[in-house]
Amino acid sequence: MAIIKRRTVLFADLRGSTALYESMGNASATSVVTQAINGLSRRVPVTGGQLIKTLGDGLMAVFPGAVSAVAAAVQMQAELDRQAQQAVGLPPEQVADLQLQIAIAAGEVVEVGGDCFGDAVNVAARLLDHAGDNECLVTREVHEELTWEVRSRFRHLDKVHLRGRAEPVDVYLLARRGVDTAVTQMEAPAEMSEPQGLQLVWRDNAFVFSRGRWPVVLGRGSQATLKIDDARVSRSHARIDLMGGALQLTDLSINGSYVRFAGDEEVLSLRRGTCTLHGNGELGLGGSPNDPDVPLVQFAVLSSLDTQPMKLV
Template identity: 30%
Template sequence: MSSSRPQTILFADVSGSTRLFERKGDIEARRLIAMVLDAMSGICARHGGRVVKTIGDEIMCTFPGALNGVLAACDMQRRVGRDPEFVRESLAVRIGLHHGDALEEDGDVFGDAVNTAARMAALAKREQVVTTAATYQSLSGKVPEARSLGRARVSGKLLPIEIVDLVWQEDTSGMTLVQSSVLRQAATEEAVANRLRLRHRGNEVVLDADSPVFMMGREAGNHLVVEAEWVSRTHAQVEFKRGHFVIADRSTNGTYVRIGEDEELKLHRDELHLRKSGTISLGRAGVPDAPDLIHYEAE
């Protein structure tokens, strides 16, 4: 029997697990990861939540309300951050959550809220809790502070959405905090339309904050095609997230980016904030006036 109702979906995964397996071996690494997941499962239950499933080093939970999920996420971070064994092994967690309608079926949950929560988890870094501004704005009472992370794209949504980073640490000195009232005001104001110009072989493309992810590579299906043997089929992508344009490398040979007059940087399975103006070269170091050199300008 399927049913849909509002609930908070939370994803958390263990950061540092790959190196843990390399250093400790399979048995000990699995033991430590299981300890982290068990600790988070216990916190989930204490906040009225339910563990939907664990997959590898990731846990998925649901909560009846947004505040339950937010407080659980903060407690999860504190629990892992205070455990001497986890700290010694450089283990931490990344958490993303979102409150919305989700379809329940055979103990699992599906739908837009699940997809959005998964995207929040993907955006989170270690020791970070990321949620949507809409979820944060729905909270009442004594709630954690938050920092704005700008806007991010979520699959299935036409426009980017506002996201925030929850401040779970007790010592918040030196942090730039955003109150709920400020977030509510920002959500109602029209965002400034940042733009990025890309020029390649005489063609120009202008991206703004609402543009879909811009793909570059050797295959014809990409938005920008560079036909060269050193370029991967799907080589790199440019996306507006967290308030600025970011280029992410997905290739075998790397992506070379020069910002202004700085030295050229090589990205390999990593991402970089595109600032000012400069050049992008797919697959090999850029050569001035090379026909396949991509010029960019951030406005």
């Protein structure tokens, strides 16, 4: 008999297992992956959820509400951390390759024969494809059910178009572990004075933003300070603001922001992370500055000594 209930649906996926099978062999890799999934599965009932099924290197669970689902996600991430620290005989680089992606959606589901179906199930499953390493993505419906304290740990990304859905889904991010989602700090040179302005150049048009005009939001939405009209750019793609006496660039997007400082060949990739802007360089929105088709914004941080905008790269 089919039963319709409102449920919060969680999908979790353990990525990096393919490399384990290749390097360790089927038997050893299966043991590691099974142990990891079993540990993650145990986090479901202790937070009030119901494990629906395991999916090889992933799982599906349902919860009575958003609070318990997010609590399970946090505990799963901590459990994977614990397993990595206690791994015996597994090379550190392989432990680091095991990454957990989680997606959570809420809505009516149909329970039939121990399985669940419905729009919330489809949304959670497809939202999982958009999660980066060690990230938890939730829909607006889930976010709105959380307490203020828990909501403050999430960052609003943008509306995401999911495969098979006509309407986009509003998405929030909880980043928990790993270098890809940690805030990245690049310290400015000690002799730099506090920034007094910022010059941005987009399509040969230069814009100078003084201290009173910060923060600056780059994106294709109508509310963006600097509008970048390109399909790879999110409505609110990146934010530049004065924090701790330095200009901080924070990625808010799905496709990422990329920074190349003048004189450096290395490109810094930000996935919802932050870096300090200093000197001048280039920002790739949605892709690397090395890609000629990527929307490219040149930047120059202006000090109190500047009377004219700096020459850009």
